[in-house]
Amino acid sequence: MPESSDAAELLRGADLAALDARLESTDQLLETRFPGDDGRRQPVHTVYVPADRYHPDLPAQWGAAATACVEANGGIEAVCRAAGLDDAIAAEVAPRVLAKLRSDPIEDLRLDFEDGYGQRPDAEEDGDAVATAQRLADAVTQGVAPAFVGLRFKCFEAPTRRRGLRTLDLFLGTLLRRLGTLPDGLVITFPKVSTVSQVEAMVDACERLEAAAGLPAGRLRFEIQVETPQLIIGPAGDHPVAAAIHAGRGRVSALHYGTYDYSASLQISAEYQSSDHPAADFAKQVMQVAVAGTTVHLSDGSTNVLPLGDTAQVEVAWRLHAGLVQRALERGFYQGWDLHPHQLPTRYAATFAFYRHGLPRALSRLGNYVSRADSQILDEPATARALARYLQRGLSCGAVEETELVAGSGLTASQVATLARPRSDTENLVPLS
Template sequence: MRVTLADPSALIPGFEQTHREQSAAYPATAATVGWQPVHTVYVPADRFDAGTVAAWGEEAQDLLGRHLSRKDLARLFEMHEQTAKAVHEKVAAKLDREPIEDLRVDFEDGYGLRPGEEDGHVARAAEAVAALHAGGTLPRRWGLRVKSFADGDPVRSLRTLDGFLTGVIDRVGHLPGGFVVTFPKVLMRAYLGQFADCLEALERGLGLAGGTLRFEMQVEATQTVRFLDAGLVASLGGRLAAAHFGVFDYTASCSLPPHEQRLDHPACDHARHVMQTAFAGTGVELSDGSLAASPASDDRYVVRNLWWRHVALIRHSLSHGFYQGWDMHPSHLVSRYVAVYHFHLSRYEEYARRVRAWEEQREAGGGVMDEPATVRTMAAALRRADLALGTA
């Protein structure tokens, strides 16, 4: 082949350095999907003990058994009967085996200001975590949410984190895997670096390997959205594990009326898309927020109505590429797993067929013309489904 340029590499002398920077800034690809919890359960510290995980699972199982048969599931959530049967079986098994995938002991909004009580609740929370670990029932992800630096008292926040970590390690002998700390209301970018420095100091003091302590930031205000970018991840030395959206503080910061403080509001869609844009390819996990409602009574209509609303919100989140959210009440576990399992099962066979067709270099049928990017996305969706469904 005849070419015109004798040495194209001479025209791009900075390419190697640029490519190294790209690899460092964007290490994650669709093909590297790893396990991510489908939810984070927040329990106020004063209501948390070693029986919390089991109690949530038992209450959710009871609600499922009394208020949602397989036929109910198909009708209420517009599922094919065979799919509803599979979803119902999987939800029941999940609530029995692992009702909570990710647990946070909450010392912030769900807990409030308790100057004379917080140290005691920190010690009791550490003791409960040690008991869960000893019993083999500590969720795969676990940790705490500390108070925000934006509240003007970072010392209280760090004292709680220090006491919690020290208490767990003293009782267990080491820090169990899966730990993460939630850092809320990040109104100033500088708070992130300051918190990361504190985690490094705690690692040294506790004798932990560098990089052990990672955190997730909460995106809860319009100010926060303005400073989100990929450079943030590199500046924190790999300590930023996730970004979680806080629907109620965020919608309040937008001056929305109370009845519009909902996950499917367009203002929330905008914030979620900014989060996706800022963190795409960085490996930082994204999580949506919560439904701030629980059944007002045990009336079947009331319980099912809440589930219907929650499932609709979860489906909205999933359709926007947010595969994790917050659950605040045992009833939410039922609707969470119903929505997630239906989402993954409803398209699984189609995606698998189209990926196989692509790999075998044949048409998928039905007039479908899949692009390589779509095939990669479907392969990632299958991987994510296997992990969520426990079939990986």
């Protein structure tokens, strides 16, 4: 620091060095355990299908089924009405939803060997694990696999532990044999986690699988399904879900809330089990605090009220689904589960509307922040990061185009990415050239 003849420093170099030494472990903790969002894309949803029903054409068939449902029940205008969109936003959202259903209907696909598959003879599940992986390898080779795809195997409770691990082993081994590598967007879902010890055991299993397959250390990551109250509050009154993230040693990629298993564990009547129940909100708020500052993503759960039946019944289900999606987005849960093709229209209508509605204001605020223009709102670096991440999410799902970024804020997508994840607050002031 520059010296001044008027300076009267009270702390000397030895004092500062002592403080640095005292806080060295804290600095290391923050750097390694809480590095912040890593910038990887997060899908807006996860679609679950029983593993043995998967085939490479499934995403296209879901998109076609969703489009047919729209056409049979009042058109895209009816979807927008069910989502509560005003005419201006609906005009922006409608063509984007139809295009999404044609080109990219499923962003994240989970091939389910757990609840959606059930208990079957070992020989049958062995065969399905191999066959499903072969079909996925075909889809990857043909370029028709979703950006994110993987499996959910059976949980680590004693009755299903070995069965689940065998399915995971066969599935990964078959993919490696067919492709020579694992798909970049491979996702492994670890269900019904109750204790930190189960996560530690999963880490050990991943290490053993990597060693046996010759994979790089850390290649296998997994998302934890939060479906048991024991993971939210443990026997000691702590929150094991937070410890579970760090017990994963960098392998935990996401926490997914399990609406119905969690609700049932609390003895909530089936009639009232929902992702907007107060009990669900409590669990998800604990999850949200647990992942804050880490690289771990969050996902809401599902609704089992499906858009089926006559048009009136479809509209009721669409309205419920759109409302739950909007509610989750407002609360910082940018991903959820979809269980049926007919839920895709409202998933994308509500999601796109969320980003379209706030787009002009976000562009203006971020542009003013970077250019240091006078504004009624004085945003801080943390708010600038949040605005940039909001825009990035809109870009990645197709709600926003880069040309709109440039026109509205003067920023390119790469500049927004720098704003979203700076190495220091000074990097928030990116050049406009």
